[in-house]
Amino acid sequence: MPRHENPSPGEKPGFVVRDGLLISIPDAPEDDLWYTREKIGNATLRVVYKISAENANSGVFIRIPVEPKSEDDAINKGIEVQIDNSGDDYHCTGVLYSMTKAMARPYKPVGEWNTLEITLRGLRTIVKLNGVLVTDYDGVSPVPPKTRQYEPDRGPRPESGYIAIQHHGGDATVTFKEISLLPEPARPAGALQDRAAAYLADLVRIDTTNPPGNESRVARYLKRVADENGIPAELLGPDPDRLNFVARIKGTGTARPLLLMAHSDVVPADRSQWSVDPFAATVKDGVLYGRGAEDIKSLLAAELAVTVELKRSRTRLARDVILLSEADEEAGSTAMSWLVANAWSSIDAEFGLNEFGWWQDQPSGERIYQVQTSEKVPTRVKLIAHGTAGHGSLPRDDNPVVHLARAVTRLVDAEQPVALNATTRAYFAEFARLPAYAWLAPLLPRLETPEAAAEVRRQDRELDAMLHTTVSPTTLEAGIKINVIPNVAQAQLDVRRLPTETAAEVYARLRKIVDDPAVTVENAGGQQLPATEPSSLTTPLYLAMQKVFEREHPKARTVPLLMRGATDGAFLRARGVAVYGVPLFAREGEPRWHANDERISLDNFRSGVDLLRKIVIAVACD
Numbered sequence: 030m031p032r033h034e035n036p037s038p039g040e041k042p043g044f045v046v047r048d049g050l051l052i053s054i055p056d057a058p059e060d061d062l063w064y065t066r067e068k069i070g071n072a073t074l075r076v077v078y079k080i081s082a083e084n085a086n087s088g089v090f091i092r093i094p095v096e097p098k099s100e101d102d103a104i105n106k107g108i109e110v111q112i113d114n115s116g117d118d119y120h121c122t123g124v125l126y127s128m129t130k131a132m133a134r135p136y137k138p139v140g141e142w143n144t145l146e147i148t149l150r151g152l153r154t155i156v157k158l159n160g161v162l163v164t165d166y167d168g169v170s171p172v173p174p175k176t177r178q179y180e181p182d183r184g185p186r187p188e189s190g191y192i193a194i195q196h197h198g199g200d201a202t203v204t205f206k207e208i209s210l211l212p213e214p215a216r217p218a219g220a221l222q223d224r225a226a227a228y229l230a231d232l233v234r235i236d237t238t239n240p241p242g243n244e245s246r247v248a249r250y251l252k253r254v255a256d257e258n259g260i261p262a263e264l265l266g267p268d269p270d271r272l273n274f275v276a277r278i279k280g281t282g283t284a285r286p287l288l289l290m291a292h293s294d295v296v297p298a299d300r301s302q303w304s305v306d307p308f309a310a311t312v313k314d315g316v317l318y319g320r321g322a323e324d325i326k327s328l329l330a331a332e333l334a335v336t337v338e339l340k341r342s343r344t345r346l347a348r349d350v351i352l353l354s355e356a357d358e359e360a361g362s363t364a365m366s367w368l369v370a371n372a373w374s375s376i377d378a379e380f381g382l383n384e385f386g387w388w389q390d391q392p393s394g395e396r397i398y399q400v401q402t403s404e405k406v407p408t409r410v411k412l413i414a415h416g417t418a419g420h421g422s423l424p425r426d427d428n429p430v431v432h433l434a435r436a437v438t439r440l441v442d443a444e445q446p447v448a449l450n451a452t453t454r455a456y457f458a459e460f461a462r463l464p465a466y467a468w469l470a471p472l473l474p475r476l477e478t479p480e481a482a483a484e485v486r487r488q489d490r491e492l493d494a495m496l497h498t499t500v501s502p503t504t505l506e507a508g509i510k511i512n513v514i515p516n517v518a519q520a521q522l523d524v525r526r527l528p529t530e531t532a533a534e535v536y537a538r539l540r541k542i543v544d545d546p547a548v549t550v551e552n553a554g555g556q557q558l559p560a561t562e563p564s565s566l567t568t569p570l571y572l573a574m575q576k577v578f579e580r581e582h583p584k585a586r587t588v589p590l591l592m593r594g595a596t597d598g599a600f601l602r603a604r605g606v607a608v609y610g611v612p613l614f615a616r617e618g619e620p621r622w623h624a625n626d627e628r629i630s631l632d633n634f635r636s637g638v639d640l641l642r643k644i645v646i647a648v649a650c651d
């Protein structure tokens with residue numbers, strides 16, 4: 030956020046922050062807010078503001094070449110994008126103050142929000158107000174001479190510089206709702222993989238931490254790339270801060286569309302636990318660090334680059350290719366549920382590629398491509414034990430802490446039944462053929478017996494979790510004081526149920542295991558995802574992936590995966606779209622989805638981009 034600089038210490042500051050709004054104070058002396066963390070170039074500054082009167086005066090300084098020490102540094106060495114509806118055509122909102130003439134004066138009435146977009150592209154400065162072009166200055170053409178001390182010095186400016194927001198004084202107020210920075214999309218020159226890598230760095234730098242998300246920033250970035258490449262695209266959604274992006278490249282329509290999807294939000298990053306800034310897209314030793322590098326801006330960047338490539342190369346497509354980037358996958362899936370209910374025709378497809386597949390080389394030389402075709406369903410459970418409160422000096426049989434502890438232990442110790450679906454049957458069969466999993470082969474025919482399941486658990490907990498609904502106690506809550514027996518105790522359990530079971534079946538079974546009238550087993554709420562059949566292993570998309578992988582590696586094996594976690598793909602599967610987690614990238618050591626120092630090597634990323642191009646062409650071309 031900008032560094033506040035009051036020109037004369039002791040004077041009242043020109044701005045206050047109230048209810049999340051930045052407000053300029055009438056009659057306060059001139060004051061600036063400077064942003065000096067980095068120089069800004071090749072970016073769009075988006076400023077959303079309203080004014081209390083036509084003569085309300087403020088401004089955005091850009092291209093300040095040196096770290097400003099006084100307001101004159103901003104006024105004279107920088108350039109001011111003016112906010113003042115009452116000025117003449119050289120001194121009004123959206124012009125470069127005293128230098129350029131307004132091409133339009135598209136002002137909203139006093140009290141309504143205006144959107145000022147200032148694009149710095151090399152030396153060129155483009156200003157749009159409420160979507161209408163006001164200024165387009167190439168940075169070198171002559172401008173009228175400077176006539177007053179407080180006008181910008183004439184002469185060249187750097188491609189990037191510091192920025193500031195001005196409070197001009199006067200008796201009117203300017204209120205700012207948003208001052209945000211969007212990197213300019215990578216220029217379309219260069220090979221597919223170079224462009225994809227540039228998109229990835231840009232996307233990581235757009236902070237879409239959820240909550241609050243602010244995914245519209247990614248949506249607008251994607252829209253800009255689509256617009257520049259002539260790809261029809263729309264921003265959709267009920268919340269202007271959390272828009273979804275949908276673009277479409279038309280095919281001949283002989284087959285139904287292919288959907289490429291990736292969510293636009295990321296989980297929070299605790300900066301103190303990272304070795305680099307999680308939103309700087311730092312590259313060290315060929316590895317790009319940043320929140321979203323794995324989950325899942327890498328996939329989004331690859332999908333964007335391939336979509337642009339299809340358009341630029343005028344590839345003849347049998348089916349439409351739809352690119353979707355949806356908000357809020359990491360918290361409530363509100364965007365995906367909204368899209369399915371309100372914009373189905375925009376995203377309806379025969380099948381789609383989504384997050385959470387990966388490939389990995391085995392010591393025996395096989396390369397295993399794991400394609401996510403099925404997901405477990407989060408089924409959150411709350412246990413509540415009731416009893417009678419009393420003095421800790423007299424033990425009671427109905428102490429709810431004791432009942433709760435027993436219930437938790439019973440649930441964790443109980444065998445949850447084994448059930449297989451088409452995905453897990455194929456997965457276990459494929460793994461049993463690998464030398465490293467030779468122990469699995471004799472268990473295959475009797476996986477559904479408790480003995481075999483126990484052996485799997487001893488050998489490999491990840492495989493075990495694919496066989497059953499799992500139960501993990503995660504929170505406990507009871508008591509206020511060491512000598513007081515409480516009358517209630519609670520626990521929450523993270524239960525991940527197999528998609529072959531209903532929630533009601535799971536709750537009923539857990540109640541039977543707890544078997545204690547003092548303890549209730551309840552739905553703890555949270556994200557509700559549909560349970561669905563696995564995506565088919567015989568669609569043209571699955572078969573195309575298999576073929577591409579086999580061409581890619583002599584010992585390729587394509588294995589369908591039941592994922593322990595959940596994605597937005599479940600909503601589409603519930604509507605009959607076969608969604609696959611596409612294994613574009615190698616798993617590099619421990620996965621760092623949601624972890625500190627999340628990262629991806631650029632070689633891995635680049636080869637994944639090319640793999641995606643091959644898959645899309647194999648399934649979508651005429």
Ligand SMILES: [Zn+2]
Pocket residue numbers: 292324325358384
């Ligand atoms: Zn994700």
